[in-house]
Amino acid sequence: MVSMSKDTPRLDPAAIVTSAMRIADAEGLTAITIRRLAQEHGVTPMALYRHFRDKDDLLDALAARLLADIRLPAPTTAPWDEQIRAVLAACLAVLRPHPAVAGLVPARILLSEPGLTLVERTLALLDEAGFAPDQATEIGSQALCSLVTLVATEPGAATENTDPDTRDDVIRAKRAALRALAPQRYPHILAAADALTLCADRDNYYDLGIEFAVAGIRGIRPATRTSG
Template structure:
């Protein structure tokens, strides 16, 4: 992404400029609003100028996924504590998807095999799992669960902002959602009406943490049962 070229006004244009602009549009407005013409307009150049760097919109999408996955930040965790390592991975995955909401759509619509994305988004995470004592098979199962769980949760929570307690409007949004559940016809929704106060937490961060905690408890129990068993990766 280091290639640059002079553009109007004496400034330079680089592939990184294109990717960052594409991410800003896609994260804020969705992939449907992302076009070569729109990116060019944001950068102050003609659409044909972008074709000096990329051959198509598909190539830009691949570069976006490459940039986000390759730059994932997983919090540090004591590798002597498998639970801490798994929780750090879950936290890092969700943070990445919140910072760049478009990655949820990108990851569920295309496959990237770039060295950069695989080094950051796969190798770095799996290496920590193995260092924490997980067998190869268990490391793969944990990686699979955590990244797909984070994808699903991030996609579910995004259009339901009352789940984000750090949102300044969350209190009012939660109040409105509780009222919605509580005001449903009781004869048709007796259970929903009865637990309206709790249902508002469906997209809450606490629900994500609950799922991660349940998963980690299962993994830790498996490690305690057979930490050094030769056939630990096999399923009955």
């Protein structure tokens, strides 16, 4: 059992979050445990519980870390949709490297100051676009969830952290399975077999996702505001 001597450095909660992020990136959220993190930092699990009540509290901290890393662009006089695009791009830049953790953000966005700042900025822009608070909230929430989905479902991303040989084998197997389909029944799937198994141009994939979200928002008709 790991023990902490008087000479053991004071445990840094930020370092614990960094370790948890690294584990999640490599192995997924289920690989994160208080015991494993305690072992990595040479302390007892009880030492971590002094900083995090439980794993859920640690997951809150992971979401807060991502939100804190978002560098929102300064407000400008540009049209609201251009500013929304810039905000979404700033969010996506932080979420992309952490697909396993990105899904924690939507439900925890109001639990930290950076999250509150992001929500306030987004709602202000949607207010400028003519959306009432209730409608703006739904639009902002769905836009964020669309970014999380983009990150989580990027073609080929599931094998990103496997060794190159294994990754190539997995991709080849998926591609071969699609190409084995009946061409008369699935001609378009066969034509898109490469794109369905691996994202050839990741930047274009994400740029398209942002444009899709912004175009969708522009296409929504603001609901009639109620007085009072």
